Amino acid sequence: KNSAMAAAAAFVALAALTSFVRLPLNPPPPPHLSKTVDMNRFWDVESEFKPESVLTSEIIKAYVLRGQLDRAEEWMHHLLYLGTLPKPRAFVALIEGNAHNPSRASHWLKKMSDLAKKNPGLKPPVRAFAFAIAAAACIADYETVDKHLELMRMHLVPPDAFVMLASLEAYKRGGQSDKVEDLTKELKKRGLMNHRVAQKYMAWTMIRTGQPSLVKEYLRRLGVSGIQEAVALLQTSVRAGNYHEGIMNMQTLLRLMDKEGQFLEKKEREDILSSAYGDIMYLCWKKAFHTETLDWYNKSIANGVNQTYDIQLNALRTLAVKDGIQCEKLFNHMLSVHEDVGHEAYCTVIEGLADAGELVRARKWVLRMRKMEHKLDASTYEKLILKAVEQKTWEDAEEFLDMELRDRVVPTNQTYLKVIEHVAYSEEARENRIKRAENWIRRMFNNGVYVLPKAVNCVIDARRELGHSEKAQHWLFQMLKFGIKPDSQSFLLAQRACAMTGDGDTAEKSIRVQRTLMNPETKHYNAVIEALARAYNDLALKQDRARIMFKEMLVDDYVKPNPSTFLAVTTNLVKNGWSDRMEEYYSLVFNAKSNAKPILSTYNRMLRIYANDEPPKSKQIVKTFKDMVAAGIKPNTVTAKVLEDTFGWQMRESMLAEAGHEAVKPDATAAPRVLRSGGDMRKPGQRPIEGQDWFCNVCGEKNLAKVTSCMGCGIARPDVIRRRKQVELENLND
Structure with a gap:
């Protein structure tokens, strides 16, 4: 009985400290400030319009409350660059938000102090110094504390109880006994040694x-133990993201609540339990342990815990990932219970329905939210747009994008990139998907969004597959026109499109431009050389541009x-068999300097050129074949085809x-298929029709109807080969 009375007395004595039992981990900011806008090109440096300091200060504070310090700092840097000075409370919010990062807290305090020298209205308040000193005290950095105190004296800011207690803590942890003794005397003299508010902060x-x-x-030095200590340790584990320690501290707290919770008032007991369940659910959700999050949610309901906004919000986040329909049901319940449901809850349920593929229901909530003058986040719009693209409901995707632009929420370039990648490589007809992808690219240019080279590369690649070299080059030069530096892949895709169609002039122009921006790689030269070789196939020209x-x-x-x-480089040598060149x-490609080794395609190309020479160089063909076998390279059907066309099937079988x-047999249809530009042209492997253009079965080159041998590799047309074989068989029979 005596111990119970003593415990009750201890709780009463420490009632002032219970205010820090529940610290907001992720509180919902005001709806009109939550994830307000994107910084990408929101304000132009040369524009006459300058952002209003009061509004921007509140936006920075909202980002800090949400724990998005990187976004808050991005806003601050951008505003300072524009010459707009936020209110002191914006700097205080950044310093307070970086209390766990002393170097960043000191950085913003120093920045504020430097600006205050020219702008007296930006004088740092005592709260800014207090949190910077407290952050340094946590790592026993008493030297930084001394610097901050010197700044306070320079700005004529008198220290308060929080500053003095934080400095005392820094000196204690840093082993500065003289300063500890002096500061302790000063605190006792002022009666601030046990200042509860300062201890709380x-x-x-x-x-x-x-x-x-x-x-x-x-806490032990303050005499705090039991439930208060368990709550503080639970929050510490949640801050650190330590799941196992968080579970242990939660179980400890529940045991203490069963044992000692009867001495607390009902309201205080409910607040502690509801905040604890909210914390542990938040930790599970951050760790993506969705099943555990729902387990704690069900336990809170079974134990009669007051279902606060935080508890239901964490459950809503989890259901958005697991079950969009159940997420919507819980959200409807939240609307009936809570007067003001935060902006994040709306975005969460919309994203959950989008992930579940329920775009119609998600659209209903979007319209309801916009009717209440709430703006969706850029990330929420991104999910809606991508899901609409995935379902091929293009009208919905464009409608969501128009909503986003009307809300003055700038779409991210990643949104456009994902959409364009999905569209350009979808299963639609090529022409349709390319037109859609190009339409999205134009939207990026028109809406002032920075276009990533990777997005344009998707369109260039799609044009390359169709063999549209001019349109591929058009998008390459559009990037340069709009000040976007193409990457290496941009030039390569455009140059390969030229190589497919034999557009040598455009390919040569692109590599000249590329040299002004970056060093071309071997693959770029290869594509341009092939394009020039296909464009100028006549070796009688005075200037071989491929050479x-x-x-x-x-x-x-x-x-x-x-x-x-x-x-x-040997593309235009195959037809005429120019073996000397x-x-x-x-000799120039395969030498000690380049360290390159010939491969199967190399030997096959040499065999073709020797076979097409006038007269065919039989000795070199045999020597090349023996070199290939000696190098450990297995001949393929193309090799067998060249040998048979040159020496006949008996010699081919003997050599192999x-x-x-x-076992290797000549098989013309086994040659790799080559993509050519559209139309009704026949595919490789199909027998030519009398009077029509035909494709070579070996290299895929398109040839005119009157040509009896391939213009690409020199091999005779299939019907000519069949007639020759028929004549050979008749001669053998004779």
Whole structure:
């Protein structure tokens, strides 16, 4: 009985400290300030309009309350760059929000002090110094504390109880016994040694550090134990994001509440339990333990805990991930219980319905929210737009984007990027999806959103697949026109489009531009060389532009040729079998300097060129084939096809058998398919129709109807080959 009475007396004596039992971990800010707007191009530096300092100060405070310090600091940096000075309370909010990060707190205090020298209205208040000193005290940085106290004297700001107690804590932890003794005498003289409000703020600062040992030591020195200590340690674990310690502290608190909670008033007991359940649910949600979050929510209902806004908000966040329909039901219940449901709750239920694919129901809440003059976040709009694109409901996606723009919420470039990636590579018809992707790119330009090169690359790549080199180059130069620096992939995709269509002039122009922005890589040179080789296939020209570009590549110190370079530069040698120049290119590509090694495609290209020479160089063909086998490269159907067309099927079988690859058979349809521009042109592998243009079965080159041998590789047209074989069989029979 005596111990129970003593415990009750202790609780009464420490009633003043119970105010820091519940510290707001993630309180909902005012609806009109929560995640207000995006900073991307919101204000132009050269614009006559300047942001109003009162409004921006409240926005910065709202971001700090939400724990989004990076966004708050981004706003502050941007405002200072524009020459707009926020109110002192904005700096105080940043310093207070960085109480767990002493260096950042000191940075903003120093910035505020420097600005106050030219702007007396920005004089730092005592609260700013207090939180900066308390943050330094948590890490025993008494030297920083001395600097802050010196700044206070310079600005003629008298210290209050919080400043003095925080300084005392720093000196104690730093081992400055003389200063501790002097400051203790001063505090006792003023009667501030046991100032409860100052102790509360000091404890709050330590809890924000997320260090349980530091908090426990300080509370023990204050004589705080039992339920109050368990609550403080639980909040410390939540701040630190330590799930296991949080669960242990929660279980300890529940045991203490069963044992000692009867001595508390009903209202205080309900507040402690509801805040504790809200904290542990918040920790589980932050760790993405959704099942555990719902378990604690169900326990709170079963134990009759007061269902506060925080508890239901954490449950709402979890249900938004697991079950959008149940999330909507809980939200309807919240609307009936709470007078003012925060902005975040609306965004949460809308995102939950969007994830569940319930766009119609999500749209209903969006319209209701906008009718109440609430603005959705950019992230919420992003989810709605992406889900609409995924479901191919393009009208909904464009409607959500228009809503976002009307709300003056600037869409992020990531939103556009994800949409364009999804559209450009969807299963729709190519022309339709490309037009949609280009339409979204134009929206980015028109809405002043910074266009990522990766977004334009999607459109260039889609145009490349269709062989539209001019349109691919158009988007490349549009990037330059709007001041967007293309990346390496942008140039490569455009140059490969030119290589497919033989647009040598455009490819050469692009690499000239690329050299002014960055150093081209080997793959860029390869694409341009192939484009020039396809464009100027007549070797009788006085200037072989593919050869000139190849020479430029060799003198470029930043690149080295590779096997693909050899294939590109010999593209226009295949038809006429110019083997002498091919051998020259081979010696320039495959040498000790480049350290490149020939591959299967290299040997096949050499065999084709030797076979198409006049007359065919049989000895070189045999030598090249033996070199390929000696290098450990297995011949394929293309190799067998060249050997058979040159020597006949008997010689082909003999050579392959001697090399140990008798199983390899010539199969024209096994050649890789090459993408060509659209129309009604026939695909590789199909038999040509009399009087129509035809595709080569080996290299995929399109040839005119009157041509009897491929313009790309020189192999005879399939019907000609069949007639030759028929004649050979007749001769053998004779």
